[in-house]
Amino acid sequence: VIIDLGVFADEADVLRFEKGARIFTEGEDGKHMYVILEGDVDLRVGMARVETLGQGEPFGEMALIDLSPRMASAIAATDCTIAAINEERFLKLVSEHPTFALQMMGVMAGRLRLMGRKKLGFR
Amino acid sequence: VIIDLGVFADEADVLRFEKGARIFTEGEDGKHMYVILEGDVDLRVGMARVETLGQGEPFGEMALIDLSPRMASAIAATDCTIAAINEERFLKLVSEHPTFALQMMGVMAGRLRLMGRKKLGFR
Numbered sequence: 134v135i136i137d138l139g140v141f142a143d144e145a146d147v148l149r150f151e152k153g154a155r156i157f158t159e160g161e162d163g164k165h166m167y168v169i170l171e172g173d174v175d176l177r178v179g180m181a182r183v184e185t186l187g188q189g190e191p192f193g194e195m196a197l198i199d200l201s202p203r204m205a206s207a208i209a210a211t212d213c214t215i216a217a218i219n220e221e222r223f224l225k226l227v228s229e230h231p232t233f234a235l236q237m238m239g240v241m242a243g244r245l246r247l248m249g250r251k252k253l254g255f256r
Numbered sequence: 257v258i259i260d261l262g263v264f265a266d267e268a269d270v271l272r273f274e275k276g277a278r279i280f281t282e283g284e285d286g287k288h289m290y291v292i293l294e295g296d297v298d299l300r301v302g303m304a305r306v307e308t309l310g311q312g313e314p315f316g317e318m319a320l321i322d323l324s325p326r327m328a329s330a331i332a333a334t335d336c337t338i339a340a341i342n343e344e345r346f347l348k349l350v351s352e353h354p355t356f357a358l359q360m361m362g363v364m365a366g367r368l369r370l371m372g373r374k375k376l377g378f379r
Binding site: 134194195198199201204224227228231234235237238239241242243244245246248 | 257317318321322324327347350351354357358360361362364365366367368369371
Protein backbone atom coordinates (compact mmCIF):
# COMPACT_ATOMS: atom_id res chain seq x y z
CA VAL A 134 0.00 0.00 0.00
CA ILE A 135 1.24 3.46 -0.81
CA ILE A 136 -0.40 6.76 -0.04
CA ASP A 137 -2.05 8.72 -2.86
CA LEU A 138 0.15 11.82 -3.18
CA GLY A 139 -2.66 13.90 -4.70
CA VAL A 140 -3.69 15.13 -1.26
CA PHE A 141 -0.20 16.57 -0.72
CA ALA A 142 -0.10 18.69 -3.89
CA ASP A 143 -0.36 21.93 -1.92
CA GLU A 144 1.42 20.75 1.20
CA ALA A 145 2.93 23.68 3.05
CA ASP A 146 5.27 21.56 5.15
CA VAL A 147 7.53 19.96 2.58
CA LEU A 148 10.99 19.15 3.89
CA ARG A 149 14.15 18.36 1.95
CA PHE A 150 16.87 16.10 3.35
CA GLU A 151 20.28 15.26 1.91
CA LYS A 152 21.40 11.64 1.74
CA GLY A 153 22.50 10.54 5.20
CA ALA A 154 20.52 13.20 7.09
CA ARG A 155 18.65 12.15 10.20
CA ILE A 156 14.88 12.77 10.08
CA PHE A 157 14.14 11.51 13.60
CA THR A 158 15.73 9.32 16.25
CA GLU A 159 14.47 6.24 18.11
CA GLY A 160 13.14 7.13 21.56
CA GLU A 161 12.31 10.76 20.76
CA ASP A 162 8.83 12.16 21.16
CA GLY A 163 7.32 12.86 17.76
CA LYS A 164 4.80 15.44 16.67
CA HIS A 165 4.72 14.62 12.94
CA MET A 166 4.24 11.74 10.59
CA TYR A 167 5.82 11.82 7.15
CA VAL A 168 5.03 10.76 3.60
CA ILE A 169 7.87 10.41 1.08
CA LEU A 170 7.25 12.57 -1.99
CA GLU A 171 10.61 11.74 -3.63
CA GLY A 172 13.56 9.58 -2.59
CA ASP A 173 14.15 6.75 -0.12
CA VAL A 174 14.30 6.58 3.67
CA ASP A 175 15.88 3.91 5.90
CA LEU A 176 14.28 2.94 9.20
CA ARG A 177 16.85 1.72 11.72
CA VAL A 178 16.61 0.18 15.16
CA GLY A 179 19.98 0.56 16.86
CA MET A 180 22.51 -0.14 14.09
CA ALA A 181 20.21 -2.44 12.07
CA ARG A 182 18.26 -1.27 9.03
CA VAL A 183 14.79 -2.77 9.35
CA GLU A 184 13.18 -1.32 6.23
CA THR A 185 13.81 1.00 3.28
CA LEU A 186 10.80 3.05 2.21
CA GLY A 187 10.20 4.84 -1.11
CA GLN A 188 7.85 7.29 -2.80
CA GLY A 189 4.32 7.36 -1.38
CA GLU A 190 5.26 5.42 1.74
CA PRO A 191 4.39 6.88 5.16
CA PHE A 192 6.43 6.59 8.33
CA GLY A 193 6.40 7.94 11.86
CA GLU A 194 2.62 7.64 12.09
CA MET A 195 2.76 5.64 15.32
CA ALA A 196 3.90 8.63 17.37
CA LEU A 197 0.99 10.66 16.02
CA ILE A 198 -1.63 7.95 16.52
CA ASP A 199 -0.78 6.91 20.06
CA LEU A 200 1.55 9.73 21.16
CA SER A 201 4.38 7.44 22.23
CA PRO A 202 8.11 7.70 21.44
CA ARG A 203 9.65 6.88 18.05
CA MET A 204 10.23 3.12 17.72
CA ALA A 205 12.95 3.52 15.06
CA SER A 206 15.29 6.13 13.62
CA ALA A 207 14.62 7.50 10.13
CA ILE A 208 17.60 8.40 7.92
CA ALA A 209 17.52 9.76 4.35
CA ALA A 210 18.88 6.94 2.14
CA THR A 211 18.99 9.30 -0.85
CA ASP A 212 18.34 13.00 -1.20
CA CYS A 213 14.61 13.21 -0.55
CA THR A 214 11.53 15.39 -0.32
CA ILE A 215 9.05 14.60 2.42
CA ALA A 216 5.64 15.91 3.50
CA ALA A 217 5.51 16.52 7.27
CA ILE A 218 2.05 16.11 8.75
CA ASN A 219 1.22 17.38 12.23
CA GLU A 220 -1.70 16.19 14.35
CA GLU A 221 -4.14 18.87 13.16
CA ARG A 222 -3.38 18.09 9.51
CA PHE A 223 -3.57 14.34 10.18
CA LEU A 224 -7.03 14.64 11.73
CA LYS A 225 -8.14 16.77 8.78
CA LEU A 226 -6.78 14.22 6.29
CA VAL A 227 -8.58 11.35 8.03
CA SER A 228 -11.84 13.35 8.21
CA GLU A 229 -11.82 14.71 4.68
CA HIS A 230 -10.05 11.90 2.80
CA PRO A 231 -11.36 8.48 3.86
CA THR A 232 -9.03 7.00 1.24
CA PHE A 233 -6.06 8.33 3.20
CA ALA A 234 -7.39 6.63 6.36
CA LEU A 235 -7.89 3.35 4.46
CA GLN A 236 -4.41 3.54 2.94
CA MET A 237 -2.89 4.20 6.37
CA MET A 238 -4.74 1.17 7.77
CA GLY A 239 -3.48 -0.84 4.80
CA VAL A 240 0.10 0.17 5.58
CA MET A 241 -0.30 -0.76 9.24
CA ALA A 242 -1.95 -4.09 8.34
CA GLY A 243 0.99 -4.87 6.06
CA ARG A 244 3.46 -4.14 8.87
CA LEU A 245 1.50 -6.32 11.30
CA ARG A 246 1.47 -9.19 8.81
CA LEU A 247 5.14 -8.77 8.03
CA MET A 248 6.04 -8.90 11.71
CA GLY A 249 3.64 -11.76 12.36
CA ARG A 250 4.62 -13.90 9.42
CA LYS A 251 8.35 -13.40 9.10
CA LYS A 252 9.41 -13.14 12.68
CA LEU A 253 6.95 -14.70 15.04
CA GLY A 254 4.13 -16.73 13.68
CA PHE A 255 2.02 -14.44 15.91
CA ARG A 256 -1.45 -13.90 14.35
CA VAL B 257 -7.96 2.00 22.54
CA ILE B 258 -11.51 0.73 22.34
CA ILE B 259 -14.12 1.46 19.72
CA ASP B 260 -16.99 3.82 20.56
CA LEU B 261 -20.04 1.54 20.49
CA GLY B 262 -22.42 4.43 19.74
CA VAL B 263 -22.05 3.82 16.01
CA PHE B 264 -23.31 0.24 16.46
CA ALA B 265 -26.57 1.13 18.22
CA ASP B 266 -28.66 0.14 15.21
CA GLU B 267 -26.38 -2.54 13.88
CA ALA B 268 -28.36 -5.05 11.83
CA ASP B 269 -25.66 -7.72 11.94
CA VAL B 270 -25.39 -8.53 15.63
CA LEU B 271 -24.27 -12.10 16.31
CA ARG B 272 -24.52 -14.09 19.51
CA PHE B 273 -22.02 -16.81 20.40
CA GLU B 274 -22.02 -19.22 23.32
CA LYS B 275 -18.86 -19.69 25.38
CA GLY B 276 -16.47 -21.91 23.46
CA ALA B 277 -18.00 -21.22 20.01
CA ARG B 278 -15.64 -20.62 17.12
CA ILE B 279 -16.08 -17.23 15.40
CA PHE B 280 -13.43 -17.79 12.72
CA THR B 281 -10.42 -19.99 12.09
CA GLU B 282 -6.79 -19.17 11.27
CA GLY B 283 -6.09 -19.44 7.55
CA GLU B 284 -9.68 -18.87 6.40
CA ASP B 285 -10.63 -16.05 4.08
CA GLY B 286 -12.61 -13.43 5.94
CA LYS B 287 -15.30 -11.05 4.75
CA HIS B 288 -16.09 -9.39 8.09
CA MET B 289 -14.42 -7.64 10.98
CA TYR B 290 -16.02 -7.72 14.41
CA VAL B 291 -16.49 -5.45 17.41
CA ILE B 292 -17.36 -6.97 20.79
CA LEU B 293 -20.57 -5.48 22.19
CA GLU B 294 -20.66 -7.77 25.25
CA GLY B 295 -18.42 -10.57 26.49
CA ASP B 296 -14.84 -11.72 25.84
CA VAL B 297 -13.11 -13.33 22.87
CA ASP B 298 -9.83 -15.27 22.77
CA LEU B 299 -7.49 -15.01 19.79
CA ARG B 300 -5.45 -18.18 19.28
CA VAL B 301 -2.60 -19.13 16.98
CA GLY B 302 -2.41 -22.89 16.84
CA MET B 303 -3.03 -24.00 20.44
CA ALA B 304 -1.69 -20.80 22.04
CA ARG B 305 -3.94 -17.99 23.24
CA VAL B 306 -2.27 -14.75 22.16
CA GLU B 307 -4.83 -12.25 23.45
CA THR B 308 -8.19 -11.97 25.21
CA LEU B 309 -10.36 -9.09 24.02
CA GLY B 310 -13.33 -7.46 25.76
CA GLN B 311 -16.14 -4.99 25.20
CA GLY B 312 -15.44 -2.36 22.54
CA GLU B 313 -12.42 -4.20 21.13
CA PRO B 314 -12.28 -4.97 17.40
CA PHE B 315 -10.80 -8.04 15.79
CA GLY B 316 -10.54 -9.60 12.35
CA GLU B 317 -10.00 -6.21 10.71
CA MET B 318 -6.83 -7.36 8.93
CA ALA B 319 -8.75 -9.60 6.52
CA LEU B 320 -11.02 -6.68 5.62
CA ILE B 321 -8.23 -4.15 5.20
CA ASP B 322 -5.84 -6.20 3.08
CA LEU B 323 -8.06 -9.11 2.02
CA SER B 324 -5.67 -11.80 3.23
CA PRO B 325 -6.43 -14.92 5.32
CA ARG B 326 -7.15 -14.86 9.06
CA MET B 327 -3.92 -14.73 11.08
CA ALA B 328 -5.52 -16.21 14.22
CA SER B 329 -8.60 -18.12 15.33
CA ALA B 330 -11.27 -16.30 17.37
CA ILE B 331 -13.14 -18.26 20.05
CA ALA B 332 -15.87 -16.95 22.39
CA ALA B 333 -14.29 -16.93 25.88
CA THR B 334 -17.69 -16.16 27.43
CA ASP B 335 -21.18 -15.93 25.96
CA CYS B 336 -20.90 -12.83 23.80
CA THR B 337 -22.64 -10.40 21.48
CA ILE B 338 -20.66 -9.13 18.52
CA ALA B 339 -21.24 -6.65 15.69
CA ALA B 340 -20.21 -8.12 12.32
CA ILE B 341 -19.05 -5.50 9.82
CA ASN B 342 -18.71 -6.30 6.13
CA GLU B 343 -16.61 -4.33 3.66
CA GLU B 344 -19.42 -2.00 2.56
CA ARG B 345 -20.28 -1.13 6.17
CA PHE B 346 -16.59 -0.74 7.04
CA LEU B 347 -16.04 1.76 4.20
CA LYS B 348 -19.15 3.65 5.32
CA LEU B 349 -17.93 3.74 8.94
CA VAL B 350 -14.52 5.06 7.89
CA SER B 351 -16.10 7.69 5.60
CA GLU B 352 -18.80 8.90 7.98
CA HIS B 353 -17.13 8.41 11.35
CA PRO B 354 -13.51 9.62 11.30
CA THR B 355 -13.37 8.75 15.01
CA PHE B 356 -13.91 5.10 14.09
CA ALA B 357 -10.98 5.27 11.64
CA LEU B 358 -8.78 6.92 14.28
CA GLN B 359 -9.74 4.34 16.90
CA MET B 360 -8.99 1.51 14.45
CA MET B 361 -5.57 3.04 13.76
CA GLY B 362 -5.04 3.34 17.50
CA VAL B 363 -5.80 -0.35 17.95
CA MET B 364 -3.42 -1.32 15.16
CA ALA B 365 -0.70 0.97 16.52
CA GLY B 366 -1.07 -0.68 19.92
CA ARG B 367 -0.67 -4.13 18.35
CA LEU B 368 2.42 -3.02 16.43
CA ARG B 369 3.99 -1.60 19.57
CA LEU B 370 3.12 -4.70 21.57
CA MET B 371 4.71 -6.95 18.96
CA GLY B 372 7.68 -4.63 18.56
CA ARG B 373 8.39 -4.11 22.21
CA LYS B 374 7.64 -7.46 23.78
CA LYS B 375 8.87 -9.84 21.17
CA LEU B 376 11.37 -8.32 18.85
CA GLY B 377 12.75 -4.95 19.60
CA PHE B 378 11.70 -4.22 16.00
CA ARG B 379 10.69 -0.52 15.65
